Amino acid sequence: MDTKTTPIIMRALLFTILLVAFAATAFAQTTTGTVSMSATVSKFVEFNSGGAITLSGNSGGGITTDGVVDNPLAASINLGELGPSNTNSFVTASVPLKLRSNAAYVLSMSATVTSTGSTSNKIVNTDVGFGLGSVTRSGTGVNTGGSDTNATSGDPTLAGNGSVNAGTGRYEYTAVKSNLSAFSASTTALNGAFILNAVPRSNNNGLTVPAIFAVKPQFYENGSTTVSVTFTVTTP
């Protein structure tokens, strides 16, 4: 190949390469495309009223603001007369609670008891019995195999949960976490496994448990008493 021919060949080859490259660029076609997706599920818990409150053994009083199932719990109860003129064994309020979660939960409670009396005979937090009743997991979509741990001793009016103090004569709730003195600070009352399987929020099922409060009428110092209870549910 002579020296004159070489540049011509090189130019022709370069032209060919450029043409092919241009053609490849101009296609701009592809046969695949991608759609990447992600979603986040955060821990979720819901606490509501489990339904109407039951008040029994009361003399006077009544349910001022009742619980409404699946609505936020903001109940108000007047326990009525708690002096000896009330001859019932106990004044008992059973407040249904309803919990729903997609993760393990902890139900805590804190309570304050304030009375107008000035002596040790006024109603104090140890005089208000408390316990959580039977836990129910039922209904479509509920994790019925999940277990729960009730830290309280159940219905405070059960014979095994309290008795008259032989020394003072005052009735006392003696079982573990059976009166509100155990909840002067936020304290775990119930905990357990996730409550609902993968079902939409429109599914109304969940875990229900009654919170039972009881006061035994006694010769308390006269006056009025206010009990305030706050429930908190978390997913640690």
Place this chain on the structure above:
Amino acid sequence: MNLRFVISANCFCLLIACAATTISAQALDISSGGQPTITGTIGGSVTGSASVLNNLVVTINFGEVSPANTNAIVKVVVPIGIRSTQPYQVSVSLAGLGNANPQAIQASDIGFGAANIRAMGNQSQVCTLSSHIFYPPFNNDPASTVTIAANGRVTYQSSLSNIAGATVILSGPRLKKTNGPNRGTNDGYIFDAIFAITPQFFAAGVSSATLTFTISAGPNVPC
């Protein structure tokens, strides 16, 4: 080597290139079909090109899908552009989303369907002898086919669980009039890939998946 031989060889190369051009022009193309949209989300988003001249690369973040999202459904519509000068088919394959916890998001929890094929413009080929066919069960808007199973969980007419390997969702006749190799804004068709997820009491966590859409030669149907 003489000059005549070299020029002949070059001409041959050019012919090969031209032939390749012709072959490629008969090929198939998939692209963005426009701006994707998302509704019902809390903290989610969807990104993708609004131009039908760009490749299909879409990222969907459904956001929060626990019951903390009180919307009935999170829905994403992804327009997909397709072009071909021959009968075609579109298939989908799925990667990811292998949650071991059955209460976590599963493939069956993400509704997936395809619908609403429409011409891009006046260079789209209108065929009268064959139709563009969305394959069942994918021929639906999953946001409109929500049902509750006996166990309380949401189901859809079709979902990502219906994808097994490369699963054909659409096929039909030629899509563009011209044989030109370039993507135009008016020379193909667009269909919607629709995704839906209902917020539920899923087990907590982050889930992800990738879908690959592929266009290839389809059943040999007349135009």
